[in-house]
Amino acid sequence: MGRQPCCDKLGVKRGPWTAEEDNKLINFILTNGGHCCWRAVPKLAGLLRCGKSCRLRWTNYLRPDLKRGLLSETEETMVIDLHAKLGNRWSKIASKLPGRTDNEIKNHWNTHIKKKLIKMGIDPVTHRPIGQKVANPDVVSATNSSSTVSVESNLEPERQANTGPPESSTDARSQDQLVDWLLEDELPEIDDSWQNFAINSDDFSNEWLLDYQGIGILDSQLDGCFLESFSEA
DNA sequence: AAAGCCTTCAACCGCAGGTTG
DNA sequence: CCAACCTGCGGTTGAAGGCTT
Numbered sequence A: 001m002g003r004q005p006c007c008d009k010l011g012v013k014r015g016p017w018t019a020e021e022d023n024k025l026i027n028f029i030l031t032n033g034g035h036c037c038w039r040a041v042p043k044l045a046g047l048l049r050c051g052k053s054c055r056l057r058w059t060n061y062l063r064p065d066l067k068r069g070l071l072s073e074t075e076e077t078m079v080i081d082l083h084a085k086l087g088n089r090w091s092k093i094a095s096k097l098p099g100r101t102d103n104e105i106k107n108h109w110n111t112h113i114k115k116k117l118i119k120m121g122i123d124p125v126t127h128r129p130i131g132q133k134v135a136n137p138d139v140v141s142a143t144n145s146s147s148t149v150s151v152e153s154n155l156e157p158e159r160q161a162n163t164g165p166p167e168s169s170t171d172a173r174s175q176d177q178l179v180d181w182l183l184e185d186e187l188p189e190i191d192d193s194w195q196n197f198a199i200n201s202d203d204f205s206n207e208w209l210l211d212y213q214g215i216g217i218l219d220s221q222l223d224g225c226f227l228e229s230f231s232e233a
Numbered sequence B: 001a002a003a004g005c006c007t008t009c010a011a012c013c014g015c016a017g018g019t020t021g
Numbered sequence C: 001c002c003a004a005c006c007t008g009c010g011g012t013t014g015a016a017g018g019c020t021t
Helices: A019-031 A041-045 A051-062 A073-086 A090-095 A102-119 A137-143 A172-184 A207-214 A219-230
Strands: none
Touching: A019 A041, A019 A051, A041 A051, A051 A102, A073 A090, A073 A102, A090 A102
């Protein structure tokens, strides 16, 4: 593709992860109660990968607190609403959807939601009816949630009529304050059972979690390490 | 049946921002 | 204060599987 590899080119494996590599990474993180620094992980775990690749694999796929499968209708609606307010700040959006990663949401947005909105005659960038001009497109996402065509606009009339964002300003700090203000806002609960989710060996009913057993991870390890590492989150 | 096109999503990249010495 | 290092983020790519012709 013409791009330079991010890490030491020689001896670093790229591409899809094998079950064996997953196993090594999981085992390392389990036995160490988390990761120390990602750059050291591949070496210590015996992986021929760069730290970045390990971090990505862990956060986007192997983390035990991940929800798998397609986004529910409710989650989708939340994503649309949050996107109208935050724009492409996928990590911020993901932080409001427990068990979902920014990558997952970004992919879902690009492959499903975008098309859905276009079909509905809504511009996925401005969240306005397609063709409608925007005075200042740069600030649309973060500032005009009350005038965007929110798919769930009927869910939040009170919120929109609320006290309003902090003093508007163009500097970065104020933008961050705005984002914080938006994120502080109460959002509809998605799924009570998930909200109350706690890592516990009894909860390992999902197929992918069962796979851990298939690659040699013991329940006792899960109990000890995951509880310690993730319940505190 | 098979070739070509389309869709999906895991994984990669470069950059920005935060942390540390 | 500054440079080096590390992590997280968002955009992009490409392999694989599904679909259409």
